[in-house]
Amino acid sequence: MGQQETGSVLLAINGVERDIWMHELAKKRQVVLDPAEAGTAPIRYAVVWKQQRGLLASLPDLEVIFSLGAGVDHVLSDPTLPDLPIVRVVSPNLTQYMVEYVTWRVLDHHRQMLTYRNLQANSEWFAPAQPPAPEISVGFMGFGELGRASANAVQSLGFQINTWSRRKAQADGMKCFGGADELDAFLNETDILVVLLPHTPQTTGIINHALLSKLRRDNALGGAFLINAGRGGLQKEVDILRALDDGTLKEASLDVFEIEPLPKASPLWAHPRVFITPHSSAVSDARELVPAMLRQMDQYERDGKLQHLVDRKAGY
Ligand code: NDP
Numbered sequence: 001m002g003q004q005e006t007g008s009v010l011l012a013i014n015g016v017e018r019d020i021w022m023h024e025l026a027k028k029r030q031v032v033l034d035p036a037e038a039g040t041a042p043i044r045y046a047v048v049w050k051q052q053r054g055l056l057a058s059l060p061d062l063e064v065i066f067s068l069g070a071g072v073d074h075v076l077s078d079p080t081l082p083d084l085p086i087v088r089v090v091s092p093n094l095t096q097y098m099v100e101y102v103t104w105r106v107l108d109h110h111r112q113m114l115t116y117r118n119l120q121a122n123s124e125w126f127a128p129a130q131p132p133a134p135e136i137s138v139g140f141m142g143f144g145e146l147g148r149a150s151a152n153a154v155q156s157l158g159f160q161i162n163t164w165s166r167r168k169a170q171a172d173g174m175k176c177f178g179g180a181d182e183l184d185a186f187l188n189e190t191d192i193l194v195v196l197l198p199h200t201p202q203t204t205g206i207i208n209h210a211l212l213s214k215l216r217r218d219n220a221l222g223g224a225f226l227i228n229a230g231r232g233g234l235q236k237e238v239d240i241l242r243a244l245d246d247g248t249l250k251e252a253s254l255d256v257f258e259i260e261p262l263p264k265a266s267p268l269w270a271h272p273r274v275f276i277t278p279h280s281s282a283v284s285d286a287r288e289l290v291p292a293m294l295r296q297m298d299q300y301e302r303d304g305k306l307q308h309l310v311d312r313k314a315g316y
């Protein structure tokens with residue numbers, strides 16, 4: 001097939017190192033960073049992360065949009081977005097990274113890392129009581145690709161698992177809740193809350209003080225914990241700070257923020273019971289993801305089929 005038929009790929013990624021994506025895509029396709037560079041070759045595909053508003057609508061030959069991430073709020077927030085299929089990331093590496101992050105944060109809170117740090121700082125030889133994992137429940141808000149894999153890993157360590165999703169799920173040995181009607185029951189039985197929801201109009205600001213106050217605090221760890229690796233738009237940071245300071249929350253691990261990078265002036269940075277990572281819980285690796293995108297382009301050209309499509313109506 002000539003270039004005229006296969007067309008070009010527009011790489012429209014912002015806030016991410018471009019060279020590696022360019023390098024990997026260029027192994028098989030003509031790649032352009034600006035539509036003007038495509039010449040007469042139609043731009044049939046776009047690989048995007050936080051693309052410029054209006055850019056995709058200006059491409060008359062565009063057929064498929066590939067998101068650089070698992071989340072697609074950064075694509076869908078463009079009000080001029082053309083009505084085309086959007087492929088999101090579902091990949092073993094990304095899932096593995098998230099499983100590791102969630103397991104790390106759950107164990108860190110469960111094994112009282114902050115308490116030990118403080119004891120060490122004071123050269124104190126003291127072992128605080130350690131509740132066993134089966135006495136602690138970890139609740140997953142969002143039980144999709146990442147939530148399910150992370151919950152399986154945490155379950156294998158012996159914790160009780162609760163899940164909450166839009167449609168009630170089924171999973172061996174886990175207590176599954178679904179929809180708005182069952183949210184309070186899910187929270188009331190959860191000690192450590194792990195948030196792996198997408199950011200949609202329905203989930204914006206869902207992690208607020210009222211929600212956090214429904215978590216179980218009279219548990220073996222003496223308080224409730226929050227781990228958010230979903231999106232910053234899910235959380236109200238003033239509410240998280242208030243919840244930490246009034247005893248509603250004991251500790252929080254946050255990987256995502258309302259504004260990223262997290263502004264230097266944010267009080268979250270210095271809070272002694274907040275653990276911050278810079279949106280790095282699960283990273284998109286071009287060396288794994290680009291071959292998968294290229295395979296999808298080839299498949300699409302053979303039979304029109306695509307995998308991991310976003311449900312535009314549901315918003316994820
Ligand atoms: P999936 O689409 O596979 O799963 C999403 C889950 O959220 C599903 O269980 C879905 O319910 C549930 N959900 C969606 N909307 C609602 C709602 N209104 N009420 C209740 N449940 C809802 O996504 P992934 O697991 O692949 O990824 C989840 C998110 O993780 C991404 O959208 C992204 O924002 C974030 N992410 C963050 C990364 C980071 O580095 N911090 C890296 C990768 C992803 P149902 O099962 O019924 O469809």
Ligand code: OXD
Nearest residue numbers: 068069070071282284
């Ligand atoms: C993603 C992310 O959505 O990295 O994949 O945030």
